[in-house]
Amino acid sequence: MKIADRQLTRSWLVAFGTALFSLSQLGCQPIATGNRLTVASAGKISSLDPAQASTVNTIQLLSALGDPLYSLDGNGELIPRLAEASPIVSPDGLTVTIPLRRDVLFHDGTRFDAEAMAFSLRRFLEIGTLSYVVGGRIRSVEVAADHQLVLRLSRPSTSLEGLLTSVNLTPVSPTAYAQHRDGFLHDRFVGTGPYRLTDFSEHQQRLEPFEQYWGEPPANPGLDLITLSNSTALYGALRSGEVDVLLSPSIDEDQRHALHEKAQEGQLLEAIGPATEIGYITLLSNVSPLKDPLLRQALALSINRQEISERVSYGLRRPLRSLVPPSISGARSSSWPAHDPTAARALLNAAGFCSGQPLRIPLTFRSNVPADKLLALTWQAQVKRDLSDCLVLELDGVESTTIYRQLGEGAFKAVMLDWRGSYPDPEAYLTPLLSCSSPQGDVCLEGEASISGSFWSTKGLQETLNRSDRLRGAERNRELQRIETITAKGAAYIPVWLEAPRAWSQTSLEQPRFDGSGHLLLAQLRELS
Structure with a gap:
């Protein structure tokens, strides 16, 4: 612009x-x-049920009305809240024991205990619409004593501690939700938080x-x-x-x-x-023309993030070349290639474009998100300046709820979105975009990768995701970096910027x-x- x-x-x-x-x-x-x-703030709140909450406004409200088992302080340290102490993990990593506070009441006066926490977790596992939050890790929830909860896991998970800070897992009163065990309660919330x-x-x-x-x-x-x-x-x-x-x-x-x-x-x-919110572009990878990974890589090379940051946000949104915010442990900030129109031209030319035959890509942005249109216009201007004979971006503004509803149907060739993990761990960013329960070659037939609108996977990616969540420290960091490198090469997602609330x-x-x-x-x- x-x-x-x-x-x-x-x-x-x-x-x-x-x-x-x-x-x-x-x-x-x-x-x-x-x-x-x-x-x-902006944006209405249509449901207060933590098993359904996904918008920033709703999560912010629930953080005041309820308490998680643990929270993170400003330094990222795990702080017990409704838990009395740190979780105790068995040597095989499959059993997690959580001691609970004994002095907590729900807003309706009923007492919080292990039965109440188990009720809430089982309810979420049964009806929760945000399946990626748990990701199949919790096999069962058991009550070992009045104030002792036991989680049986389907696999060891180093990201479980982060998961236990998620507002979506905040407990609700079993008495108040007795008639909503199998369904959502939209207009009321009875939790344990500092406000009612x-x-x-x-x-x-x-x-x-x-x-x-x-x-x-x-x-x-x-x-x-x-x-x-x-x-x-x-x-x-x-x-x-x-x-x-x-x-x-x-x-x-x-x-x-x-x-x-x-x-x-x-x-x-x-x-x-x-800074935990990423802005990115999803490319539809299972149909032409973007089925060709070289064309997706060309698009990734055509975007100048620094210029977009300055033009659109005055530098308040930082350029990002990773799917995971750099502040989160294990993240790598430069897996995706930097702006390189010469390399982009070479890829487009090799694919038969340029010289009067440009690749035309419809770019969809959320018409009700102010920054999206500015980003789209700026990227379109960059492409026109650098690659006008090779690539044309055709802009289309669509209301966000329509985009979210149609995303998993493969309705958009290229679409601008944002994501904020439900808890601060790489798993909360990579799994919702990359996990796939039914991959076939480089196409995801079923799983979060198809729901996200990219339909992209690749051989061994799901196994690598699972393996990374069993590791800790430097070993886990190396595996996470490997995942980002593989994903950057696949180029079904293009991270653009990082935003702090x-x-x-x-x-x-x-x-x-x-x-x-x-x-x-x-x-x-x-x-x-």
């Missing part, structure tokens, strides 16, 4: 923001009542401190979580003081940069969490903080005394 285009976009956003400013005020004024803090839910709609949730919480009580008298329909309304609401805290997802890049600048000037506070708050609050899993610590939000 040309600089002039970006300046025109900024001018339009300012004018549009002025028109919507009063709307944002009207949308927020009735919500902020009493001394509760108001936290704003007192009001719920898709666009507004009220959280009150749980007076019988086992841990440190919230530092604030309660929260109102709200969502507004567009980025400009959110930006205006924060700048006007109508909301106390704003979360970064779905904020336009220009406004994200403006808030970052305001924070640098001391007009706002900015919190930055661990951000939150901005009024200066009347103490500095907000994120935990090691990238959740804003809502219970620690407080006004300055």
